[in-house]
Amino acid sequence: MDRKDRIRNAYRLTGCNSFYDGMITCSTFLGRMVCRLVWDMDVEDCAEYQARALSGIPEGFTGKLLEVPVGTGVLTVPLYQAMPDAEIVCLDYSPDMMAQAQKKAERMELENIAFHQGDVGALPFEDESFDIVLSLNGFHAFPDKEAAYRETFRVLKSGGTFCGCFYVAGSCKRTDRIIRYVYQPMKFFAPPYETMDSLKERLNHMYEHVELSNVKGIACFICRK
Numbered sequence: 561m562d563r564k565d566r567i568r569n570a571y572r573l574t575g576c577n578s579f580y581d582g583m584i585t586c587s588t589f590l591g592r593m594v595c596r597l598v599w600d601m602d603v604e605d606c607a608e609y610q611a612r613a614l615s616g617i618p619e620g621f622t623g624k625l626l627e628v629p630v631g632t633g634v635l636t637v638p639l640y641q642a643m644p645d646a647e648i649v650c651l652d653y654s655p656d657m658m659a660q661a662q663k664k665a666e667r668m669e670l671e672n673i674a675f676h677q678g679d680v681g682a683l684p685f686e687d688e689s690f691d692i693v694l695s696l697n698g699f700h701a702f703p704d705k706e707a708a709y710r711e712t713f714r715v716l717k718s719g720g721t722f723c724g725c726f727y728v729a730g731s732c733k734r735t736d737r738i739i740r741y742v743y744q745p746m747k748f749f750a751p752p753y754e755t756m757d758s759l760k761e762r763l764n765h766m767y768e769h770v771e772l773s774n775v776k777g778i779a780c781f782i783c784r785k
């Protein structure tokens with residue numbers, strides 16, 4: 561089984577998925593416990609990093625947006641309801657996670673979202689074809705991060721926005737330990753991880769303008785190409 565298959569299987573284990581959604585939104589008892597234990601975050605901290613990551617999308621956005629990885633769509637499908645004139649493309653490696661995002665979109669009767677199963681390291685899209693590339697909680701899971709940075713940059717239009725968030729090492733010791741000894745062996749996360757300093761250097765090197773901040777162990781970024 562190669563590295564990507566192990567990741568796909570790891571996410572299959574999260575099942576059908578009020579546990580995952582509750583954890584990401586910090587909205588269930590178990591989810592709040594995980595956020596506190598792993599991330600040292602409460603509901604406000606979670607809401608804060610998500611708001612910062614999503615603030616790269618202008619209100620009433622009507623262009624073309626790629627979200628990778630969409631996961632179960634818990635943070636974004638509800639948002640897409642307010643963007644009926646945008647063209648949205650969602651991609652994820654795990655068909656199980658993405659099926660749940662698709663179900664959410666169907667329940668909300670959203671017709672402007674296309675779903676693709678695929679690899680962020682080999683995006684099946686033309687160069688410079690998106691106005692926004694959004695990536696929430698993905699880069700710490702991607703096995704080939706160099707390819708992921710390269711591909712997300714390639715498909716973004718000049719002047720477009722790359723925004724999102726993911727785990728960075730070195731900001732919260734407890735988080736670092738749990739990721740190393742629990743999430744990494746379970747294949748939810750894949751090293752190497754950025755630190756705030758390495759991420760700042762990388763993004764500044766690639767993009768024209770970079771806004772970078774963190775909420776504990778999660779970095780939030782909005783970059784203009």
Ligand SMILES: C[S@@+](CC[C@H](N)C(=O)[O-])C[C@H]1O[C@@H](n2cnc3c(N)ncnc32)[C@H](O)[C@@H]1O
Nearest residue numbers: 629630631652653654657679680696697701702
């Ligand atoms: C922690 S989840 C994040 C999902 C969602 N963005 C969120 O914030 O809830 C990480 C996702 O990355 C996906 N993933 C891992 N490696 C990938 C790859 N090479 N290409 C595309 N998606 C990948 C997994 O299938 C999983 O759904």
